[in-house]
Amino acid sequence: MTIPAPAPAILAENLRKSYRGRRAVDGITLSVQPGEVMGVLGANGAGKTTTVEMIGGLRTPEAGTVRVLGLDPRHDRGAVRQVLGVQLQQSYLHGALTVAELVDLYRSFYPDPVPAEELVDRVGLGAQRRTRFEKLSGGQQQRVSIALALAGRPRVVILDELTTGLDPRARRRLWSLVEQMRDDGVTVLLVSHAMDEVEHLCDRLVVLDAGRVIARGTPGEITSATGTPSLEEAFLALTGRDLDEDDDGSTEKSTTEAEAH
Numbered sequence: 001m002t003i004p005a006p007a008p009a010i011l012a013e014n015l016r017k018s019y020r021g022r023r024a025v026d027g028i029t030l031s032v033q034p035g036e037v038m039g040v041l042g043a044n045g046a047g048k049t050t051t052v053e054m055i056g057g058l059r060t061p062e063a064g065t066v067r068v069l070g071l072d073p074r075h076d077r078g079a080v081r082q083v084l085g086v087q088l089q090q091s092y093l094h095g096a097l098t099v100a101e102l103v104d105l106y107r108s109f110y111p112d113p114v115p116a117e118e119l120v121d122r123v124g125l126g127a128q129r130r131t132r133f134e135k136l137s138g139g140q141q142q143r144v145s146i147a148l149a150l151a152g153r154p155r156v157v158i159l160d161e162l163t164t165g166l167d168p169r170a171r172r173r174l175w176s177l178v179e180q181m182r183d184d185g186v187t188v189l190l191v192s193h194a195m196d197e198v199e200h201l202c203d204r205l206v207v208l209d210a211g212r213v214i215a216r217g218t219p220g221e222i223t224s225a226t227g228t229p230s231l232e233e234a235f236l237a238l239t240g241r242d243l244d245e246d247d248d249g250s251t252e253k254s255t256t257e258a259e260a261h
């Protein structure tokens, strides 16, 4: 007897989105299995944030479908909010509120939230509980937005640029947090620029370039498919640019899918 594969925790098919007539996301399909940590890697402007915002129901796709645990984030908003936690790149949080007030506010959205103290301690902000959000450092603000994404015990989490701008100790702390999520069976979609982060945390990844998936697989599968010794060199070989270079869509590039499996 064959055991059927579990339904994907995230399924996005043929997503498209343009801004002022220019395609930012051009037919992206990805699926993430329950409990998997999936990386979304790409240079600046490759379409990573637009993709995960569509998956999170924060942006409306021009075409394509999204399901999170079988739910449509745009039509089943209430139900999706109970199972999905989103940490966004830009923070829309109210600067005058303290960490404790923000945590209390977000906890109030859920029937069985994580206790406030545990949430704040998990991201290492116990000492900043009474500090206003606007007075925190960039890294501390990022950690608040992660704590808020975890407030409702989500089964699926989207993390956009988890550790950008953080010092090495803060990065390691957040990596442990993601490892803990994985141990708890949480599905994670992780947008990143950082090769070491993706290699360390992700079971599989998609590489985006100019709004398309140009490679997918485990970090090992992608490096061996490109015949390169490291993920960084695989990325260079696939895109012809390094991760700090902007993707302004004006350069010529391969649009062939280098599927690693």
Ligand SMILES: Nc1ncnc2c1ncn2[C@@H]1O[C@H](COP(=O)(O)OP(=O)(O)OP(=O)(O)O)[C@@H](O)[C@H]1O
Binding pocket: 019, 020, 024, 042, 043, 044, 045, 046, 047, 048, 049, 050, 051, 247, 248
């Ligand atoms: N609100 C917007 N209005 C107009 N253009 C946008 C908007 N958001 C994104 N874009 C453009 O769409 C393209 C993809 O942007 P997106 O933010 O999705 O890429 P990204 O891979 O997340 O980049 P980064 O790593 O810099 O965050 C870029 O060319 C960007 O300039």
